[in-house]
Amino acid sequence: DIQMTQSPSTLSASVGDRVTITCRASQSITIWLAWYQQKPGKAPKLLIYKASSLESGVPSRFSGSGSGTEFTLTISSLQPDDFATYYCQQYNSYLYTFGQGTKLEIK
Amino acid sequence: EVQLLESGGGLVQPGGSLRVSCAASGFTFTSHAMSWVRQAPGKGLEWVSDISGSGGTTYYADSVTGRFTISRDNSKDTLYLQMNSLRAEDTAVYYCAKGRGGAAPAQYWGQGTLVTVSS
Numbered sequence: 067d068i069q070m071t072q073s074p075s076t077l078s079a080s081v082g083d084r085v086t087i088t089c090r091a092s093q094s095i096t097i098w099l100a101w102y103q104q105k106p107g108k109a110p111k112l113l114i115y116k117a118s119s120l121e122s123g124v125p126s127r128f129s130g131s132g133s134g135t136e137f138t139l140t141i142s143s144l145q146p147d148d149f150a151t152y153y154c155q156q157y158n159s160y161l162y163t164f165g166q167g168t169k170l171e172i173k
Numbered sequence: 174e175v176q177l178l179e180s181g182g183g184l185v186q187p188g189g190s191l192r193v194s195c196a197a198s199g200f201t202f203t204s205h206a207m208s209w210v211r212q213a214p215g216k217g218l219e220w221v222s223d224i225s226g227s228g229g230t231t232y233y234a235d236s237v238t239g240r241f242t243i244s245r246d247n248s249k250d251t252l253y254l255q256m257n258s259l260r261a262e263d264t265a266v267y268y269c270a271k272g273r274g275g276a277a278p279a280q281y282w283g284q285g286t287l288v289t290v291s292s
Binding site for chain 2 (some may be wrong): 067100102104109110111112115116119121153155157160161162163164165166167
């Protein structure tokens with residue numbers, strides 16, 4: 067099975083900051099990676115698919131990059147609505163797997 | 174508008190069975206793979222199972238293989254997850270999700286249904 071490791075587990079930042087979350091795969095997944103945002107008590111929301119494609123309706127301050135085994139999610143200028151937990155998911159091969167999540171907190 | 178509405182969650186004893194459902198609307202159901210993803214209380218997301226649009230191909234996480242069965246009724250636009258031999262560690266919110274036509278596994282999500290396994 068492909069293991070996904072996110073870092074950091076928790077990130078404290080302020081409104082207006084640029085933040086980056088990293089996701090590493092235990093083997094190459096080419097570009098088959100998605101990023102999701104989840105707020106407490108809510109279902110996850112798709113942000114990025116195929117490593118760098120922005121889902122329709124998602125603000126352009128979100129961007130994804132990477133291929134192979136290392137990927138990043140960048141938020142260019144944090145907004146109050148962005149404080150949430152973020153997950154990566156590989157879908158290169160079954161069994162699909164999620165990272166453990168990164169909680170983005172207000173500093 | 175895509176809508177996914179899960180139902181059927183509840184309290185079940187260890188070793189028991191439960192079937193959760195996901196009623197879909199707003200898209201051509203038979204054209205899309207569907208997923209079940211779960212989240213234990215206070216924990217992260219765990220992919221559980223996928224089914225192709227026709228229902229002919231299914232996949233399962235190791236943790237549920239042999240106990241859970243995913244299925245779909247394309248005449249009713251409904252996805253199912255039959256859960257047998259339930260364990261305490263199966264306690265979670267179960268979400269259904271619609272694929273993005275091969276580009277992403279979970280484009281739209283339902284609101285989730287809570288399954289609690291406890292005596």
